[in-house]
Amino acid sequence: MSSQAAPAAPAAPDIHNSPPSLAVLFIAFAKMSLSGFGGVLVFARRAIVEEHRRMTAEEFNETFALCHFLPGPNIVNLSLVFGSRFRGIAGGVAAFAGLVGPPMLLVTALAAIYSHFGQVDGLRRVLGGVSCAAVGLLVSAVFRMMLPLLKKRDVLGLLVMGAVFAAIGLSRLPLPAVLLVAIPVSLAVTYAKIRWAR
Incomplete structure (x- = not known):
């Protein structure tokens, strides 16, 4: 009696090797922008990292950090960088058009x-309630973006993040001045950690 091994299950496709088409990029960012009440960041992270797994949580944080330091709206920069990563300039344009066109x-x-x-009083109350929900969505996105630092127990990274928050959010220091200090400190901390790991 010969025993035959069960056929191996097909391996899950590597999504990084199957880049989305221009139409998929446009539709994906259109969905994000039309769903993004209170800001698109929450929905962009959920779609890119959790649903479609086009980036890891760390890759998303690194890309968003880069977009944060570029001129222009962060999420617009993210759409251009993300689209360009998969389909070059045409991909960046498709993602940007999907993000900006339908909401416009x-x-x-x-x-x-x-x-x-x-001027209707009831409408003003509704908009006040929506603003509270928007703040909640933003806080949840910030917490999810912190998770990679917490999982790695990156104490220095968390200290830098806390210092920047205290400087801008609590002390109301000007953003450009804080960034002039925070960026070199962040780079020095990262370089020191790489050297220490060796």
Whole structure:
């Protein structure tokens, strides 16, 4: 009686080797932007890292950090960098168009409506409630982006992050001045950790 081994399960496709098409990039960022009440960052991270696994949590943090230091809105920079990573300049344009195009049409229509009904007291209360939800979404995104640092027990990274938060959020120091100090310190800390690991 011959025993045959069960056929091996097919390996999961490596998503990093199957780049999304231009249409997929456009649609994905359009969905993010139209879902992104209170900011697109939360939905972008969920789609890129958790749902489609196009980046690891660390890759997303590193890319977003780069976009944070470039001129322009962070999430717009992220769409261009992400799209370009997979499909070059055309991919960056497709992701950017998906991120900006549909919300621009929607906001233009809403602005026309708001110009007529913006003074209604009930509408103001609704917008006040929406702002609270937006803050909650942002806090949840920040916490998820902190998880890689917490998992690695990166004490120095957390100290730098806490110092930047205290300088900008609590002490109200100017952002450019804080960045002029924080960027060299972050680079020095990273370099020291690499040297120490060797």
